[in-house]
Amino acid sequence: VSIDTHLEGTPAAVRTVADWLEQLKTALGEAADDVVLARNRCTSAWEGVSADAYYKLANDLTRATDEINGRAKDAAVIARAYANQLQWRQEDMAGHRDDARAAGLVVNATVIEEPGAASAVPALPADATPDEAAERQRAMDVRDAQVREMDAWNDVVAKVRGTFDQIDTWVRDNLVHAREQALLPSLAQGLLAAAKSPETYVEVGENVFESRASALEAEAKDAATVLARTRSGNPAVRAGSIEPSASGMENASKPGSRAGNLLDEAEGLSRWSKVLKGGGPIVAMGMGAFQISQGESPSRVGLEIAGGVVGGLAAGAAASALVAAGVIAAPAIVVAVGVALVGAAVAWGVGKAYESWVPQDVREKIDEGIKDTWHTVADPVGDAVSGAWHSVFG
């Protein structure tokens, strides 16, 4: 029987995921800045209902970008925390193998072999010679060593299983929840759905053009009628008792007349309406956005908006300061700062604030650093200190 201490995974590889997510967060932040710049430029360069609609859309896009930015930040933190856990547990496994070797157990690569069973040593006869007594003592020593090895084996097996349990529990308690959060509907998805919706853009675009064209045609007809009555030789037509003739209306609508100009404009609008009908998803912002300006912003179309912005700027700044200060790279400093932070948190009674302000991966580094130091240095201090430890960490 043997036990394999190999824990799959490459922490460095997982850290590349965290690095990439941090790059993504930065890119999203810069993208949001660009959208804000464009939106702000709109206020001086563009006026009208289309400008209003664009402004609202840009606001929605900014919020959607900020939301994804927050998610990328959370994802980077959880990825880095997982990389740390993986590394620490692999280091624990290496420690278990060292302990096994030190106890005399056979270790092949990552596999620890179970020792042989302790052999029974018969009782020494009453008339045993000194040589027989010495031989029995040697057998007893061998048996005692075998018992110690078996005790060490049982101990190391428990520790290896405990380490496997530890990483499994961490994954279950952290990554499962993080995955659920990452898969929640986003504002961006709602915006994209609205952007692809023909009801939102194309049809309204057509209607706006057609409606305006119809109004112009009616206005042209009125103008032509007035002109035709003025020009008519028929008193009844001039008095408005009967409608002007078709030829009279045609003459009154010739190019250059007011009615003619109105009809030209109406024809132009109808042409754009036809373009839109055959234009597929390429739609005029000005007209498509008109509909949005009349109602809810696109992000509200068919979407339940979940939550607000996660975290606070102060948290990011505090975490960055810790990282920048080299907290993560130097265990001794981890312990020093960690103790100060935890001590302060306990003293001030702001544990929840601590959790909010300091990212999980940094908190866990601090905890791990304190635990390592505790195990290697503070154990001899005694139960009084141990009690204090448990009062903080349970």
Next chain:
Amino acid sequence: VSGFRIEVEAAKAMATLHDEAAGLITDLGPSEPSGLDGGVGWPYLLDILSASSVDAGTIAQLNTSVASRVRTAVDLVTGYDAAAADTFRELEKGMP
């Protein structure tokens, strides 16, 4: 439309900003990690990574779409301007 005004060059610059926003995100696409030895938590992390990528890609797509719509709006406005100019030119032709 009453109160309508648009500075064409400024609107084009706005469209460019949206294009740049999209590019900032899509430029990261080729370097997205994949096929890593991530251990027991990798399936979850992969889903988280994928969700972030898809959401970010959606933001890029939206910016590209908005840039296109802004440019279309500019095209429409300039198109109307040209059409209006034609109307006056036609009228001018009819004058003695």
